[in-house]
Amino acid sequence: MKQLLYFISILLFFTSVSLWSFNEIGYEWNWAGVLDYRKKFSDGFITTIWISVSALSLSIIIALMNSFLLGSRHLFLRTLGKFYVELVRGTPLLVQLLLIFYVFAQSFGISNRYLVGIFSLALFSGAYISEIFRAGLESIPKAQWDAARVMGLSEKKILSIIIIPQAFRVILPPLAGQFISLIKDSSLLSVIAISELTLNAQEVNSFTYSTLESYIPLAFLYLLLTLPLSQIIKFLEKKMKYET
Amino acid sequence: MKLKVRDLHFDINNDHILNGINIDFTDQILTLIGPSGSGKSTLLRLLVALEKPLSGTIEINGELISSTQNLIDFRKKIGVIFQAFNLFPNLSAIENIILPLIHVHSVAKEVAVDRAQNLLKRFNLSAHQNKKPMSLSGGQKQRMAIMRAIITKPEVLFLDEPTSALDPEMTGEVLELIQELKNEKIGMVFVTHEMRIAKKISDQIIFLNHGKIIMQDEPKNIFESADPIIYQFMKKVSD
Amino acid sequence: MFKMMSLFCVLIFSGSSWSKDLIVGMELSYPPFEMTDRSGKPDGISVDIAKALALSLKRDLRIENISFDGLIPALKTKKIDLIISSMTSTPERAKSVAFSTPYLKTGLALLLQKKSKIQKPEELNNSGITIAVKKGSTGHLFATQNLKNANLLVIDKESSCVLEVTQGKADAFIYDSLSIYQHHKKHTTVTRAILESFKEEFWAIAMRKNDQELMEQVNIFLKVYKENGGMDRLGDKYLGDQKKEFKKLNIPFYF
Numbered sequence: 001m002k003q004l005l006y007f008i009s010i011l012l013f014f015t016s017v018s019l020w021s022f023n024e025i026g027y028e029w030n031w032a033g034v035l036d037y038r039k040k041f042s043d044g045f046i047t048t049i050w051i052s053v054s055a056l057s058l059s060i061i062i063a064l065m066n067s068f069l070l071g072s073r074h075l076f077l078r079t080l081g082k083f084y085v086e087l088v089r090g091t092p093l094l095v096q097l098l099l100i101f102y103v104f105a106q107s108f109g110i111s112n113r114y115l116v117g118i119f120s121l122a123l124f125s126g127a128y129i130s131e132i133f134r135a136g137l138e139s140i141p142k143a144q145w146d147a148a149r150v151m152g153l154s155e156k157k158i159l160s161i162i163i164i165p166q167a168f169r170v171i172l173p174p175l176a177g178q179f180i181s182l183i184k185d186s187s188l189l190s191v192i193a194i195s196e197l198t199l200n201a202q203e204v205n206s207f208t209y210s211t212l213e214s215y216i217p218l219a220f221l222y223l224l225l226t227l228p229l230s231q232i233i234k235f236l237e238k239k240m241k242y243e244t
Numbered sequence: 245m246k247l248k249v250r251d252l253h254f255d256i257n258n259d260h261i262l263n264g265i266n267i268d269f270t271d272q273i274l275t276l277i278g279p280s281g282s283g284k285s286t287l288l289r290l291l292v293a294l295e296k297p298l299s300g301t302i303e304i305n306g307e308l309i310s311s312t313q314n315l316i317d318f319r320k321k322i323g324v325i326f327q328a329f330n331l332f333p334n335l336s337a338i339e340n341i342i343l344p345l346i347h348v349h350s351v352a353k354e355v356a357v358d359r360a361q362n363l364l365k366r367f368n369l370s371a372h373q374n375k376k377p378m379s380l381s382g383g384q385k386q387r388m389a390i391m392r393a394i395i396t397k398p399e400v401l402f403l404d405e406p407t408s409a410l411d412p413e414m415t416g417e418v419l420e421l422i423q424e425l426k427n428e429k430i431g432m433v434f435v436t437h438e439m440r441i442a443k444k445i446s447d448q449i450i451f452l453n454h455g456k457i458i459m460q461d462e463p464k465n466i467f468e469s470a471d472p473i474i475y476q477f478m479k480k481v482s483d
Numbered sequence: 484m485f486k487m488m489s490l491f492c493v494l495i496f497s498g499s500s501w502s503k504d505l506i507v508g509m510e511l512s513y514p515p516f517e518m519t520d521r522s523g524k525p526d527g528i529s530v531d532i533a534k535a536l537a538l539s540l541k542r543d544l545r546i547e548n549i550s551f552d553g554l555i556p557a558l559k560t561k562k563i564d565l566i567i568s569s570m571t572s573t574p575e576r577a578k579s580v581a582f583s584t585p586y587l588k589t590g591l592a593l594l595l596q597k598k599s600k601i602q603k604p605e606e607l608n609n610s611g612i613t614i615a616v617k618k619g620s621t622g623h624l625f626a627t628q629n630l631k632n633a634n635l636l637v638i639d640k641e642s643s644c645v646l647e648v649t650q651g652k653a654d655a656f657i658y659d660s661l662s663i664y665q666h667h668k669k670h671t672t673v674t675r676a677i678l679e680s681f682k683e684e685f686w687a688i689a690m691r692k693n694d695q696e697l698m699e700q701v702n703i704f705l706k707v708y709k710e711n712g713g714m715d716r717l718g719d720k721y722l723g724d725q726k727k728e729f730k731k732l733n734i735p736f737y738f
Contacts, residue, residue, distance in 0.1 A: 025560055030579075098643070106650050113652075147330035150292050150402075152319035152348040161347065165334045191643065193615070193636035202552060203637055206619030207627070209579045211556035240334075 022212075033208040034217070044200030045221050051114070051196060052183045052225070055121040059182065062126030067133040081130070088127035093188050096120055101192045117189045125182045132178060136171035137163060169240045176233035180226045197221055245305060245400050245431025246270045247291075252300035254283075254290060254455075261286050263455040265300070271447035273426065275434045277466075278452035279477060284435045285327075287452070288404050291433060292324050305399060320348060323393030327405040329385040331377040331392070338364070338373040341392045349396055356395075363391050367421065383414030387421055400431040407438060439481050443467060451477075505542040507533040508563035510551045512641075513662075515721040516569045528717045529567045532586070535713060536565075539704045552619050555580055558691060565701070566689040569659075571621045581694070582687040583701045586714065590680020591622055592663040594645065597673050599654040604681035607655060608632045615644040615653040621684055622657035649673045659684070661725065678732060 022029075069081030088096070097120050105116045140163050148158040190199035197218060205214035252265040262283050267274075276284040289295045291302060293309055302309040309318060331340050338360050345356040364370045369391070372384055380388065386406055393401060403422070407415040419441050425432070426445050436442055442449060442463065449466045451458045451474050458473055459466060467478060509517045509529055520526040525546045537544035549557050554566045558580055572582040595601055607614060607626075612633040616623040617640070626635055636653055638644050645666050647653035651673075656663070660678050667676035688705075690697055708714065718726050 102643075102646050102650065111652055143326065143328055143330045144332065146294055147324070147326060147332070150294065150319055150322070150324040151344040152316045153344070154316070157347050161343070162332050162334070166332075169334075190637075191639055193638045193643075193647070195637065199618075199637060202618060202639075203623075205556075206552055206623065207575065209555040209559070209576065211553065 029213060030208065030210040031213055034204055034210050034213040037204040037207065040200040040204050041197070041217060041221065044195060044197035047195060048183070048186055048197040048221075049225065051118055051121070051189065051194070052186050054118045055125065055186065056179060056182055058118060058122035059125035059129055062122055063129035063133055066126060066130035067137070070130060070134050071137070085127045085131060088124055093120075093124050093185055094191060096124060097188060097191055113192050113194055117192055117194045121182065121186060121189065124185065125178060128178050128181075129175065132171050132174045133167075135174075136167035139170045140166050169237070172233055172237050172240070176230055179229055179233075183225050183229070184222060245272065245274070245433075246303075247274065247433070248301075248303040249291075250301045252287075252290065252302065253298040254286060254295065255298050261455050262290070262297075265455075265457060267450065267457070267460065269448060269460075272429065273432045273434060273445055273447050275436060275442045275446040275449045275463075276452060277436065277439070277442055277449060278458075280437075282452040283455040284452045285404055288402055288433060288435050292322060292402050293318070316348075320396065321399045323396065323398035323401045325386070325389055325393050325401065325403045325406050327409050329377075329382075329389045329409075331385055331389055333377050336374050336376055337369075337380065337388045340377070340388060341395055344392065344396050360391070360395060363395060367391065381414065382410045383417045386410065386414075386418050390418070390421055390425075394425065394428075394430070398430065400433065401425065403432060403434045403436070405435050405437065407436070437481070439467075439478070503542060504545045505533075505537045505540060505565070506545045506547055506563045507537075507565045507567050508547045508549045508554050508557050509533075509566065509568035510554065511548045513569055528721050529569065531717055531720075532708075533565075533567050535708060536567075536701065536704050539707075540700055555689070558689060561691075564690070564694070564697065569686055570689055571684040572687040572689075573621060573624065575624065576689070579692075580689040581692045581698060582689055583698065584705055585685030585687045586705055586709070587686040589659050589661065589684050589686065591625060591657055591682045591684065592660040592680055593677040594648050594656040594658065594663045594666050595675040595677065596648050596651050596654055597675055598651065599675075601654055604677060607657075610634070612655070613647075613653045615647040615656045617641050617644055617658060620658065621682075622659075625682060626657055645670070660729075661722075664725070664729070 066081050066084060069077045070085075072078050072081070097117070100120045100123075101113065101116050105111070110116060144162055144166070145158065148162050153161070186196055187198035189196055190202070193199075195203075201214045201218040205211050208214065247267055247269040249265050249267040252262055253260070254262040265287060276287060278284050286295065290297055291304070291309070293315055304318070305321075307314065307318060331337075332343070335343065338357065341360045341363070342353070342356040345351040345359065346353055351359075361370065361373070364373050367387060369384065369387060372380055372388075377385055377388070386409075390406075406422070407418050410418060415438070419438065422432075422434075422441070423445060434442070434446070444463075446463050448460060449463050450460045451466060451469075451471075453473050458471060459469060461469075466474065469475065469478075509525075511517045511519050511525055511527075514527060516528045517525070517530065518527045525548070530546065533544055533546060547557070547563050549563070551568065554563075554568055554570070555576065557563050558566055566580070570576070572585060576582070593601075593604060593607075601607065601612065606612070608630045610632050612630075613636060614626055614630060614633050615636045615638055616626050618637050623637060626633070636644075636647060638647065641658070641662070644653075644656045644658070648656045649670050656666075658666075660680055663676050664678055667674050688701055690701065
């Protein structure tokens with residue numbers, strides 16, 4: 001309750017500073033022009049939501065597969081997993097998107113840009129998430145494995161009953177950060193002409209020449225997606241709280 | 245319990261931790277003592293197959309342990325108690341206790357819960373059964389861990405310094421429980437630095453030093469040994 | 484996202500400019516009009532025009548490299564005094580900025596995928612047709628208003644628009660005649676071009692609406708510069724061969 005009050009007062013302060021700044025630079029607002037394009041915003045918003053949700057789900061699957069590679073007994077598979085992580089983390093998403101869409105997907109005859117876009121985004125995010133998964137698993141003390149093994153539990157049961165539930169709590173905060181990044185990174189899909197929220201806002205800007213009137217709603221719409229997400233994760237974290 | 249160990253060697257990074265261990269034991273309780281770093285905890289980890297020996301064989305109740313094929317079967321018949329309790333923090337006390345029954349021994353959940361509740365009642369722990377490990381005291385945690393180890397009615401119980409992480413007053417409640425288990429006729433391999441209880445409950449004691457067995461004998465003979473290493477050790481712990 | 488944020492920061496954290504320099508905004512990615520030379524200095528036809536203009540106004544020249552999208556907002560927030568960036572004078576833009584008399588006449592042209600069934604610009608407005616446009620260009624505006632049935636790909640980079648056509652992902656790319664001509668020459672095996680413009684366009688210099696005095700000065704400068712053959716000299720310097728070829732092909736591209 002108290003936190004909410006603080007939050008609102010900080011918001012009010014931030015808003016008044018912004019309004020003062022706009023007034024100071026003599027900015028002429030043109031909200032009417034932007035309002036004509038509200039369908040562009042809602043269309044883009046919906047596209048951003050479903051693209052993010054799909055990429056998010058796919059990235060978890062990719063990350064799971066890659067954490068198996070990273071934890072494999074075979075050096076070759078481990079190297080493969082490491083190679084993927086380093087390649088993806090070390091290069092800009094923009095370059096990956098352009099290369100995957102205009103070179104790799106083209107050569108395989110895949111022309112659906114939404115499919116390729118979601119896959120590229122998931123591939124990008126999956127590298128980070130698999131590292132988060134691995135760190136989470138490694139954070140569980142060896143003694144937990146010992147205690148479970150001497151009971152006669154199978155590796156599969158040790159993972160599903162003991163290790164993963166504990167690791168889940170550890171990975172939640174970095175995972176939340178990664179999910180929020182993914183939603184924001186989806187704006188880069190505009191480079192392969194996917195008409196998501198950011199591209200549509202940019203279009204509105206180029207039609208109306210009202211940059212801030214186009215981009216301020218954009219910022220709010222992203223917050224509308226990311227804020228509930230961090231709240232959900234915070235709730236989960238609280239629910240799973242215990243000490244190790 | 246019958247324990248037979250032959251020429252057991254174990255290294256960590258070329259450091260000799262165990263140097264040719266031979267044991268023959270047929271009775272209820274065998275206790276391992278010795279200075280810290282003598283290899284007694286390592287020997288216990290080898291006995292329950294948490295580590296692989298460099299060479300040598302271990303036979304418990306006539307079964308060879310080193311082969312991994314019957315590992316799960318072997319582990320069904322033992323219970324292990326650790327120094328740091330190793331309860332699973334994501335599960336409540338009773339969930340910890342019924343875990344091996346349900347997931348290893350395929351006992352129905354109602355039956356398992358029933359058995360666990362009887363056990364908890366017997367040892368006055370019922371009030372804590374739904375608590376997560378974080379809200380239990382050290383003594384309660386270790387007693388819960390012992391419940392988890394004995395609920396499957398193991399043939400042999402392995403205890404690795406079960407009281408060394410506890411305050412003195414909590415040590416008492418755990419040691420009491422261990423003495424009660426003696427009456428249950430469960431075989432035990434007991435690593436400890438509590439000399440009083442070692443003397444009281446053991447059938448035989450093994451004294452280890454630098455990865456070698458100095459002496460294996462009845463408690464009385466160990467405690468009155470003239471061997472200079474054992475004598476020094478006993479003098480130190482009795483201070 | 485980043486571009487947007489940095490623009491936002493620039494707008495918030497810097498006050499209006501006090502300097503007497505003539506600040507001209509352009510996007511330096513459209514050779515030979517706006518580009519950089521090997522040392523990274525602004526170069527091209529628009530840069531030469533800006534230099535001549537500054538000289539005639541007796542003011543020092545400063546060129547700001549701003550993405551095309553951000554040029555009009557930068558002008559409105561007084562970050563720059565003028566836009567000389569191959570900007571077409573359109574009624575929509577004229578609502579927020581004032582344009583000088585045009586200094587160049589050109590038109591929209593089509594880069595077509597060789598296999599596309601399109602033969603005439605009139606065939607573009609069909610549901611089976613995919614059209615690439617550069618975001619914020621007059622081609623983008625034209626397509627949004629007149630080609631509502633076609634599937635529109637709005638892309639940030641000109642090079643990606645061309646890629647969409649050469650890879651057969653788009654039927655056509657709508658852009659100005661000169662650029663389309665150059666892209667077609669680079670990809671003759673997979674593309675066709677319709678260079679006869681289906682929509683005439685005029686490039687002009689943009690200013691803030693209340694800068695009456697500057698507007699007069701700029702218009703006088705353009706008139707004198709044209710009469711003295713300045714524009715023709717620029718055409719010869721930067722577009723020598725193309726100019727002749729364009730004349731031969733009857734493509735509208737005159738100063």
